Amino acid sequence: MLYVAGLDVGSTYTKAIALDGERKVVGSAVRRTGFKLAQACEAVFDDLMKNCGLERSQVVYVGATGYGRYTVPFRHAQVTELTAHAQAAVHLFPDTRTILDIGGQDIKAIKVDAEGRVKAFRLNDKCAAGTGAFLEKTARYLGLTTEDIGPYAMRATAPKAISSVCAVFAESEVINHLSNGIGAEDIMMGAMISLGGRAIQLMRRVGLEPGYMLTGGMTRNEAMVAALEKALGDRFHVAPGGLGQLNGAYGAAYLGLRRVEKLLAEGRPIPPTAAQQGQAQGRAVRRWSAMAASGKRFEPGSDAGGSTVAVQRLADQPEQAAA
Numbered sequence: 001m002l003y004v005a006g007l008d009v010g011s012t013y014t015k016a017i018a019l020d021g022e023r024k025v026v027g028s029a030v031r032r033t034g035f036k037l038a039q040a041c042e043a044v045f046d047d048l049m050k051n052c053g054l055e056r057s058q059v060v061y062v063g064a065t066g067y068g069r070y071t072v073p074f075r076h077a078q079v080t081e082l083t084a085h086a087q088a089a090v091h092l093f094p095d096t097r098t099i100l101d102i103g104g105q106d107i108k109a110i111k112v113d114a115e116g117r118v119k120a121f122r123l124n125d126k127c128a129a130g131t132g133a134f135l136e137k138t139a140r141y142l143g144l145t146t147e148d149i150g151p152y153a154m155r156a157t158a159p160k161a162i163s164s165v166c167a168v169f170a171e172s173e174v175i176n177h178l179s180n181g182i183g184a185e186d187i188m189m190g191a192m193i194s195l196g197g198r199a200i201q202l203m204r205r206v207g208l209e210p211g212y213m214l215t216g217g218m219t220r221n222e223a224m225v226a227a228l229e230k231a232l233g234d235r236f237h238v239a240p241g242g243l244g245q246l247n248g249a250y251g252a253a254y255l256g257l258r259r260v261e262k263l264l265a266e267g268r269p270i271p272p273t274a275a276q277q278g279q280a281q282g283r284a285v286r287r288w289s290a291m292a293a294s295g296k297r298f299e300p301g302s303d304a305g306g307s308t309v310a311v312q313r314l315a316d317q318p319e320q321a322a323a
Helices: 037-052 081-092 132-141 146-153 167-179 184-206 222-232 247-265
Strands: 003-009 013-020 025-032 059-065 077-079 098-102 107-112 118-124 212-216 286-289 310-313
Touching (some): 003 081, 003 247, 077 247, 081 098, 081 107, 118 184, 212 222
Parallel strands (some): 003 059, 098 212
Antiparallel strands (some): 107 118, 286 310
């Protein structure tokens, strides 16, 4: 059986997933990223192998995405988060046209076509008050764990919105609400409503096209999903079984599998990993970018001219500069 893996090295969590040759999920793993990204990658991959019951030698291809994708030494290729999320979303829900990804570091609104090609995107990374990290920080201040946020907020009876768009001022606002006797569950739900409203505004900037999908860790939070759907006035696709949090990793694995299938069909060998090529020491890398427009179906790693995803050869720049 053929196995591939995808890693999404995010600012808060590092996610990993393995697919078999039939595109079925074999297993997954999630760990906090911390400040040692390479160690987080190794640890989450070890967790993945244990959860799948596989040996590393059985995984023929590893795709990496996320802001720390260049720190994965055993990757065969790296792909931008936009491309990974877009391809995974359309593969899982073919009618997806607008994606909202709420991460710990930023929020992404992505508009895609029927082939999973990125048509437009917007990022909100100006302040932590507009990201999932703010909700986690608010929860910790209220004495809640990340897993408690959703169920606790669902108990709210009179949510109190957080009006500030600055994380520092927003924290002061939370403190003031508590001192005024407002219930913690109402504050937590109010923070979600505020974040949801900002996220939907970001989606409007790329153009709201029906076929909405929510990705990221917030897909595990029923209160956040409810707040977003109320602000949108429509339903979001949410991948089952916690797969929404793994959407980026799934996209990296899915693209890797398609690449392997093409190589095998052409009788070509699997390329070496980044470490084997010496890229981990700063050699030139090949990046996939979702910004080039074309009518052709995307095939990751293709050198053919006019491919949907532009291939940039950074021959004159070290990898650190490219990252």
